[in-house]
Amino acid sequence: MARSFEMDNAMVTDATTDNMLGRAPAARRFIRMVSLLVVAALAGCATTRAPHGAGDHSPAPTGATQDHSSAIYERGDAGYYAARFDGRTTASGETYDPHELTAAHRTLPLGTRVRVVDLDNHKHVTVRINDRGPFVSGRVIDLSNAAARKLKMRHDGVVPVTLQIVSEPH
Structure with missing residues (x-):
């Protein structure tokens, strides 16, 4: 339900004010876009192991080789x-x-x-x-x-x- 308030002796709703100012819908779109990017970035970090060779302390993927004795984990x-x-x-x-x-x-x-x-x-x-x-x-x-x-x-x-x-x- 839209709230009403008095502005310059006229009754105006939040939605009308948003459209009059032109910035609120854009700000909401920006917040939604940033939120989606954050969620996507966090989903990309949800792996349990780093890829083999991604740094000095990175474990190799489980089952990466049949000959475990020669594979650096x-x-x-x-x-x-x-x-x-x-x-x-x-x-x-x-x-x-x-x-x-x-x-x-x-x-x-x-x-x-x-x-x-x-x-x-x-x-x-x-x-x-x-x-x-x-x-x-x-x-x-x-x-x-x-x-x-x-x-x-x-x-x-x-x-x-x-x-x-x-x-x-x-």
Whole structure:
């Protein structure tokens, strides 16, 4: 229902005022257009994974290759668990054992086996994902102490790595 008000001693409705000023319908069209563009932009951002090769930390699409052992899934920095985590419960329900070849990853299914290659010294180790993390910006994986020793990275603390999926849980 249109509202009425008095303007220069005449009764005028909102619709009449909009047409008289000529700006309100254009402003409404502009707002609608901007709203549609925002919705379209957000819909384009709704993918669950970045395209392979879209940046240093981009995962490859699931099932991109049959030979997981040679396909790089992700690139980024690896750290390792601090001693204070020894004996704590991991996301899989296991107790963290620094002597096991395990790791934490944010999104890979628990139980996934991943080959981690240190890009500085080219050493590699295969670990099983049994925890969630890392929760430090820029890192893609946190390794157990045993895995860090295999990569000879304990002195450095954080090293650039690639991750290759070896096998996924059944």
